[in-house]
Amino acid sequence: MIEQFNRDGTLRHLITLANLNRTQLNALLDHAETYLVGHAHYAPREPRLLGRTVALLFFEPSTRTRVSFHLAATRLSADVVTLDGDASSRVKGETLLDTVRTLEAMHTDVFVVRTAEAGIPALLAGHIGRGKALINAGEAHCEHPTQGLLDVLTIRQHKPDIRNLCVAIVGDIRHSRVARSAAQALGILDVGELRLVGPEPLLPDTNEFDGAVRYAELEPGLRDADVIMALRIQRERMRKEAGIPSNDAYFKRFGLTAERLKAARGDVIVMHPGPINREVEISSAVADGPHSVIGRQVTNGVAVRMAVLARIAEGLSGTP
Amino acid sequence: MIEQFNRDGTLRHLITLANLNRTQLNALLDHAETYLVGHAHYAPREPRLLGRTVALLFFEPSTRTRVSFHLAATRLSADVVTLDGDASSRVKGETLLDTVRTLEAMHTDVFVVRTAEAGIPALLAGHIGRGKALINAGEAHCEHPTQGLLDVLTIRQHKPDIRNLCVAIVGDIRHSRVARSAAQALGILDVGELRLVGPEPLLPDTNEFDGAVRYAELEPGLRDADVIMALRIQRERMRKEAGIPSNDAYFKRFGLTAERLKAARGDVIVMHPGPINREVEISSAVADGPHSVIGRQVTNGVAVRMAVLARIAEGLSGTP
Amino acid sequence: MIEQFNRDGTLRHLITLANLNRTQLNALLDHAETYLVGHAHYAPREPRLLGRTVALLFFEPSTRTRVSFHLAATRLSADVVTLDGDASSRVKGETLLDTVRTLEAMHTDVFVVRTAEAGIPALLAGHIGRGKALINAGEAHCEHPTQGLLDVLTIRQHKPDIRNLCVAIVGDIRHSRVARSAAQALGILDVGELRLVGPEPLLPDTNEFDGAVRYAELEPGLRDADVIMALRIQRERMRKEAGIPSNDAYFKRFGLTAERLKAARGDVIVMHPGPINREVEISSAVADGPHSVIGRQVTNGVAVRMAVLARIAEGLSGTP
Known part of the structure; x- marks a missing residue:
């Protein structure tokens, strides 16, 4: 393991957020x-x-x-x-x-x-x-790691009491570095609840994402969430590994729409690492709507x- | 239509020259x-x-x-x-x-x-x-638009009395943004005469380039011109849309040579937006000769x- | 021939080292x-x-x-x-x-x-x-030319008495601009001895590299050398022009290994213009070892x- 800090406490490298306090x-x-x-x-x-x-x-x-x-x-x-x-x-x-x-x-x-x-x-x-x-x-x-940092900075700006937040990450968690770094950063900040929401085959192995709750269906995963992070999907992987044949089929099951957002808290914020696939992971109404903080993330x-x-x-x- | 100026008269965007005074x-x-x-x-x-x-x-x-x-x-x-x-x-x-x-x-x-x-x-x-x-x-x-500006700046530097100039644009006018922006700028400056010279099928529709005179042959189009602007041609389009089979054939009909320049004014300036196709739109003798202001345009x-x-x-x- | 110096002696162009004093x-x-x-x-x-x-x-x-x-x-x-x-x-x-x-x-x-x-x-x-x-x-x-300059600068830093040095260049000399510019620079500085070492067909014509000694075998070429410059090889050329079928075959005949370096002086320096093909022109042990000045060249x-x-x-x- 590479030592990320110098002896005097200054940052040397940033390889991972995992061992930051x-x-x-x-x-x-x-x-x-x-x-x-x-x-x-x-x-x-x-x-x-x-x-x-x-x-x-x-x-x-x-x-x-x-x-x-x-x-x-x-x-x-x-x-x-x-x-x-x-x-x-x-x-x-x-x-x-x-x-x-x-x-x-x-x-x-x-x-x-x-x-x-x-x-x-x-x-x-x-x-x-x-x-x-x-x-x-x-x-x-x-x-x-810098994506993880910008994600928790964005969350902190909108909802500073991270220990009492429910954060739902939605999409292909299994192959996502964005999800892993966000989960590390949220863990360090003692997030209240972390949910992983996605097609069963694209949820991570159970030895990863310690303490997170898994959902193979979208609606229960979003219920009363304070923060929703949609991930970018790859069509081919979706088809081959999750058996979801098309972007439309994915959008029907896991796409974030204004209707589905109603299950979450009224002041929920919606995040996406970009670039977004409109009408696949997220509807344009949500991406460009009042709950979206996607621009702030950038x-x-x-x-x-x-x-x-x-x-x-x-x-x-x-x-x- | 996008408003190109702020209320205080400062320039906001530059999308087109069309509505500048x-x-x-x-x-x-x-x-x-x-x-x-x-x-x-x-x-x-x-x-x-x-x-x-x-x-x-x-x-x-x-x-x-x-x-x-x-x-x-x-x-x-x-x-x-x-x-x-x-x-x-x-x-x-x-x-x-x-x-x-x-x-x-x-x-x-x-x-x-x-x-x-x-x-x-x-x-x-x-x-x-x-x-x-x-x-x-x-x-x-x-x-x-910035090409149009640099073109009229170059003309103004050599021949400031634009209202009394005859400008001939030569080539594929129909598909040329360079010709359109130059024509807009010249129109705003009340150019004396604007000529469009090129193979008939590559001249623009008659509802465009208001007031311009069209020529399907080079020599009459150049007669007594003060300014000649050659356009870059695309070989495939020349062949398919104008039935001109080769670069040589184009050069024979519309290429600017020292001989043909004699029809224009003695102090004619020759322009080209570049990159030039030597011995297609223009002979090297003209491109590098005393009438050329191609370097000044750049x-x-x-x-x-x-x-x-x-x-x-x-x-x-x-x-x- | 382009004049590389202005009349007042300042450098104008650098096209070649050949005519520098x-x-x-x-x-x-x-x-x-x-x-x-x-x-x-x-x-x-x-x-x-x-x-x-x-x-x-x-x-x-x-x-x-x-x-x-x-x-x-x-x-x-x-x-x-x-x-x-x-x-x-x-x-x-x-x-x-x-x-x-x-x-x-x-x-x-x-x-x-x-x-x-x-x-x-x-x-x-x-x-x-x-x-x-x-x-x-x-x-x-x-x-x-700038490669030639950096090469002799590196040599001069380690072994300032260039008139008494033996420098061996190893590889495809025939097609190498690096070898030519280095030889020019070394010639200007009156190098003691210049050796060209490589497969016979890849040694240069005899009217080039005036005064250099040619070796078609590695070991005699390295004997008592003060400086060894390995050149980057191109596999296809090696195969077609020199009949050396593979990288391994080249390494066997001309690769610089710690063992072979023993023929040279104890304080020999090893150079390479990079990027290096490890275990082709040079073993990793030599490239990263105490005789290597490859990083200094950069x-x-x-x-x-x-x-x-x-x-x-x-x-x-x-x-x-």
Whole structure:
């Protein structure tokens, strides 16, 4: 297991939320709040990463997370280089580890890594030198720590008393890094009740998501929920693993509609990590309606990534 | 119809040139001139967009327009993010509108959009919030307003008395957003005479290009012209819609050669939006010759885009 | 032949190292050293290219060289635009020369060009205007001058007495621009002995690499060497042109192993331009072992490119 904190308590890497304590997690969320001014704007640019180089290594396609990290790093005044998945070094078959070693030799300070293979972020973090940092930007079905942070920040902003909340995650929980990181963060904050709602074959193994309650039907899963997090589904997986033949069939069973939302609390908030499949996971009326906080999640995403980068900046070696 | 100006008269969006008046158009051209120092250099960088984020959404391939906007935004000190047409969010099937909503939630201030589909820029502009702006960077066959601006700026620099000019546009006018935006701009400036020259099937419908004179043969179309604008042709369309079997055949009928230029005024200027097909629309002797102002058009393009961005900056909301 | 120096002795272009003298070469290496602070960090950012535009035209895939130039230009405060090989203007068939002309009209100051075709960098340099510069970032099998510079800088750092060194280059010398540029630089610095080691069909013609000694077997080629430079091999070429059927077969004959290194000097340094094919050109034990200076080459690469850009900045025209 990679040690995520330096001896002096500063953040070194962010690979997983699993071993953060409540104080550490809340400190990151509090720091993120300082970048948000009145919900409508970000605070002015900070020079914390001036002269530092942040490399975005996205070995899996992503727009929103890549752009979110890009803007977060830029707003902290970093230099940013981007390597995409099908980018040139991979054409020549260079290994991931050698790519990271090369970028490190060019004095990259922070590596932001997204990968479809489990274990890669920790593996890479274990090989980079002292005074350098790595942030997991999404790893297979396992981890997506900055997504977990932005999700609990969004929940905290709307419903600060997390110990008394009922949160329902809806969709393909089994293959979802978003669900895992959210569940970790909610667990650290002692969430009142966590529900996992989805087709039976797409619920996780019972040794995972400790303490969560499982529902194979939507309506009972939503009853009196304070927070509903819809997950993005993959059509092929839905068909092959859950036997749900079409997007319409999924929407009929698990799609969030205004009608179904009535089972939840009157002030329920509805979340989605995006990009949303309209009329599949969620109706447009709900996605764009008064309960939706999907836009806030995106805004919080940049702030959370700025906070993680800012914290990590404290432990970087050398002068920038 | 999207309102392009704020109530206080500042520019909000630039979707089309169609409803600008002469004062507004000339003000943009005058502003662009301030970024040009003695034809050879741009004025020093301005901080007008410092802390602002400009997103380049190019859902159709383009080098020159994308790089031109990128440099314009950078020289006004903006942060720039780029999303290409085959980029990752499209891979996942996200709608254009949701992409824009997401970037807006990350506090993008200005969207620069190029698209092969008509109506998209206005549609997106209608959905983005107050204090945000959208610039049309090329829309189907309909609009390319910054191209129209750079074209009339180039003409004005060489031949300021536009009311007495004869301008001939040569090529596939029917499918050309460049021709439409140039015609709009020239119309606003009361051009003396506008000629549309091209193969009959590629001339526009008669309810378009009000007041323009049509020519299905090159020579009479060029006679005594002050300005000739060649358009880029697409070989397949030329073959299928105009029955012109090859590039050579097109060059024989409509290619601009030094010989044919003799029909025009002695001080005629020759323009092309680029990229040029040498020995198809234009001979190299003409493209690189004394009448060509093609390089000036490119230089003016950055200045015009800086002017549009600078004007729009005045109406952006919040502190940067 | 393109003149690489201005009349006042400042560097204008860097197309080849071939016609540099020892003073000029050492001045570039000395300048590069100023960007390296204690092997571990780069010196703080310099404003030498503030307001200047550097265009990276990579018409052949490359990660490390592109990122290296990008960081070098950024650390000198330049604006950087990137055009990749399959980028949009090529989609539309624009010629390379027209792309360069367009970027020049947008006031690009420095062109960094990588191309698989020989002669392109000199051709383009011959067409760009006064006060603009071009740097060759890799040209067919012919030239890779900044690689040559970083290679001799790395050698000089470890073994300053180059006149008394024996340097062995191992691999497909015939098709290697890395070997050619290194040999040029070493020749200028009067290297003691240069050996070319590789399969017979992949050794260069005898009218090239003047004064070098050729070895078709590895062990005698390495004997008492001070410096070993392994080259990256291409499997298909190895198979077709050298009759070596597999990576394993190549490794057996020419792979650098700890065992084979014993033939060389005890303090031999091992170099590779990267990306490395582990267990093909070089064993992991050697690549990551005490003799390897591969990481230093990468670090030096950024410093050398900063030095070249900084020297070129002195001759750029206009105010930035």
